[in-house]
Amino acid sequence: MALRVALSAFLTLFVAMGIGRFAFTPQVPLMIQAHQLTLTSASLVAALNYLGYLCGSFDAMRAHRRVELRLLAGVWGAVILTLLSAFANGPWLHGAIRFLVGWASGWAMVLVAAWSNEQLHRHGRADLSAAVFAGPGCGIFVSGLLGVALHTLQVSAGLAWAAYGALALLLIALITRNLPRRGELHRPDQAPEPLVLDRNLKRLVLSYSLAGFGYILPATFLSQMAATRFPDGVFAQFVWPIFGGAAMIGILLSILTRRWGHSHVRLALVLWAQALGVFAAALLPGFIGLLAGALLVGGGFLSVVQLSLLCARELAPKHLRYMAGLLTTGYAVGQLVGPLLSFLSTALLHRLEPALWVAGASLVWAGLLVWRRNG
DSSP states (O other), rough: OHHHHHHHHHHIIIIIIIIIITTTTHHHHHHTTTTSSSOOOOOHHHHHHHHHHHEEEEHHOOOSSSSHHHHHHHHHHHHHHHHHHHGGHHHHHHHHHHHHHHHHHHHHHHHHHHHHHHHHTTTTTTTTHHHHHHHHHHHHHHHHHHHHHHTTTOOOOHHHHHHHHHHHHHHHHHHHHOOOOTTEEEEEEOOOOOOOOOOHHHHHHHHHHHHHHHHHHHHHHHHHHHHHHTTTHHHHHHHHHHHHHHHHHHHHHHHHHHTTSSSHHHHHHHHHHHHHHHHHHHHHHHHHHHHHHHHHHHHHHHHHHHHHHHHHHHHHTTOOHHHHHHHHHHHHHHHHHHHHHHHHHIIIOOSSSSHHHHHHHHHHHHHHHHHHHOO
């Protein structure tokens, strides 16, 4: 039973996050090449995705009815909307689809994280909780390799979206029957006392919000930065799979080091490693800077998610779904601000690097917030 829950949650996050949300990143160069987007309009489309993610996660946090229906709608919504992206053209239609995909993935992320964590602890397999969060990284890695193949074949952006959607459809069809039934995600008779946010929780939420802001610019634009620096090189196509592969390795390292020191200290170290990656991508020229950015930012991407939720469980064990929603909402706010900053940076300065400097500084601050814990 525990393995079935872990695999179902893993594949749900693989599809809803790794494909539904993040297939946009390797698609940006194709859509710019097809004159569907510019670098500036891509920032706005990305911002709409993060606004949808904010709405979906906030709604999931506060939902008391039809909770399981929201999860199914989130999973299948990510699949269907990815397929519909094949027929979209222009920034406004893509922006509308990205907004809805963001909403769907916000539902999926919060509700799957809470459901799988509770079920795995109940079955005595809490060790599998971290492995669930390798799902988005694996999705990024696989969809990134698919993107390399599609680029090599020189397919259109529309056909590429159809390929991503078909992969998502196949995977979700395999595990839909294993997702929670009515009453598994919300039981009114077992509602805990209201949560009071103490100083540790507030600092954790602010840190996670800054983490969302700090990582999202390189996560969104690494592929385009590589395509700009190496217009005729193969490396540009592999930046995104490297990011996803590093995310999976980061989760593996998090599992292997789970007994080394306190979770909040490990979280701070991962955030500072991400900051180094952002600064490297902005400051180091050519291949080295982008590779360091992909490895360090990607390597910390999912570990930050997993460790932040672990800290939330330690600080508020009876309020995991609420805390997952609150953290994800803060993360989404940070992600929303990131593309708006990149829009200003590219529109006013015609460069993305100044926005990356601010993003790196925010990750340094995020680590400082959780380095020490009161009480």
